[in-house]
Amino acid sequence: MPVASQAATALKAKFPSATDRASSDHAACNVPLAEVPAVLQFLRDEQGFDHLADLTAIDWAEGASPRFTVVYNLYATARGEYIRVAADCTNDLEPAAPTVTHLWPGANWHERECFDMFGITFEGHPDLRRILMWDGYPYHPLRKEFPLAGIETVLPDAEIAEVTKTPVIAAPMAGGPFVASPGEINMADAEPSAKDQSWNERKPKTD
Amino acid sequence: MAASHTELGFNGKVEGEVIVSRADAVINWIRTNSVWPMPMGLACCAIELMAVGNGRFDIARFGAEVMRFSPRQSDCMIVAGTVTYKMAPQVRRIYDQMMGPKWVIAMGACASSGGMYRSYATLQGVDRIVPVDVYVSGCPPRPEALLDALIKLQEKIKREPAAKNLFVA
Numbered sequence: 083m084p085v086a087s088q089a090a091t092a093l094k095a096k097f098p099s100a101t102d103r104a105s106s107d108h109a110a111c112n113v114p115l116a117e118v119p120a121v122l123q124f125l126r127d128e129q130g131f132d133h134l135a136d137l138t139a140i141d142w143a144e145g146a147s148p149r150f151t152v153v154y155n156l157y158a159t160a161r162g163e164y165i166r167v168a169a170d171c172t173n174d175l176e177p178a179a180p181t182v183t184h185l186w187p188g189a190n191w192h193e194r195e196c197f198d199m200f201g202i203t204f205e206g207h208p209d210l211r212r213i214l215m216w217d218g219y220p221y222h223p224l225r226k227e228f229p230l231a232g233i234e235t236v237l238p239d240a241e242i243a244e245v246t247k248t249p250v251i252a253a254p255m256a257g258g259p260f261v262a263s264p265g266e267i268n269m270a271d272a273e274p275s276a277k278d279q280s281w282n283e284r285k286p287k288t289d
Numbered sequence: 290m291a292a293s294h295t296e297l298g299f300n301g302k303v304e305g306e307v308i309v310s311r312a313d314a315v316i317n318w319i320r321t322n323s324v325w326p327m328p329m330g331l332a333c334c335a336i337e338l339m340a341v342g343n344g345r346f347d348i349a350r351f352g353a354e355v356m357r358f359s360p361r362q363s364d365c366m367i368v369a370g371t372v373t374y375k376m377a378p379q380v381r382r383i384y385d386q387m388m389g390p391k392w393v394i395a396m397g398a399c400a401s402s403g404g405m406y407r408s409y410a411t412l413q414g415v416d417r418i419v420p421v422d423v424y425v426s427g428c429p430p431r432p433e434a435l436l437d438a439l440i441k442l443q444e445k446i447k448r449e450p451a452a453k454n455l456f457v458a
Contacts, residue, residue: 237378250374
């Protein structure tokens with residue numbers, strides 16, 4: 083259900099390729115990816131949406147097409163109104179999007195996070211590095227094919243990895259103090275310990 | 290003379306101005322009562338760690354009030370908070386830079402086991418990269434719990450064959 087707003091109407095009048103986007107809260111529009119900088123500049127300069135509240139992405143599914151959608155949430159500080167602009171990435175395997183750092187310097191870190199988590203390359207970004215995971219981390223954790231527990235890889239520091247013999251492990255998902263499956267055991271007697279202790283090797287103190 | 294290396298003995302009538310003891314007891318007594326913590330504050334546990342240093346809980350009562358932010362000057366790393374894999378090498382490196390003898394307290398659920406962060410980004414227990422002496426449960430633990438951990442650590446330090454280690458190392 084599209085939400086009507088004057089800004090969205092003005093946007094569709096100015097950019098005929100923009101279409102309504104289903105939304106349950108604020109006005110939202112789909113636009114072609116190439117028009118995103120122009121659309122956002124129009125909203126910022128002529129419609130008063132001076133604040134980039136959030137920049138994120140959606141991974142629809144592995145194998146879906148379009149697979150990635152970049153979402154911009156704008157806010158007009160003067161009148162307290164939001165608008166959402168979404169654009170599908172054209173390339174499903176190596177998604178890319180134009181940068182908007184020239185419109186809002188604050189988009190810099192948002193785009194870096196988006197690149198880190200989804201692997202979307204922001205063309206024209208002044209410093210597109212990972213922001214949360216370390217440089218050299220081989221995966222993009224918010225992609226659908228990435229398991230919540232993680233994938234085993236090596237620590238960021240080779241020297242420390244060699245000394246500690248500690249890999250980046252897939253976190254235990256079964257059991258743990260916060261997970262209980264009713265019916266299996268009497269919960270009153272249950273110990274608050276993980277059911278799966280296979281990962282919990284003992285390491286005696288050596289020095 | 291002291292009965293074992295766990296206690297100091299002094300009988301003024303018998304020994305006069307001379308105190309006879311064992312090197313283990315003296316060294317452990319000194320170490321026990323001047324633990325210099327390295328506050329490795331990484332998340333909300335660090336707030337409780339700060340409370341421990343303040344007047345209400347007053348870690349100075351146990352001789353551990355000298356929080357040093359340089360690993361070269363401290364001998365007890367208190368890992369207070371969630372250790373991410375990105376941070377883990379730095380934690381280990383700071384531990385390596387501390388002078389021996391050194392101890393580690395894993396404060397709270399996250400430092401002890403990864404806590405509720407069962408995810409790709411979080412180290413599942415700081416004992417995977419540094420040897421931990423005392424684990425403190427809680428999320429975050431109360432300041433009293435950290436004081437209890439410190440007292441447990443002090444009991445552990447008292448039992449160490451300190452003099453032997455001194456000449457071996």
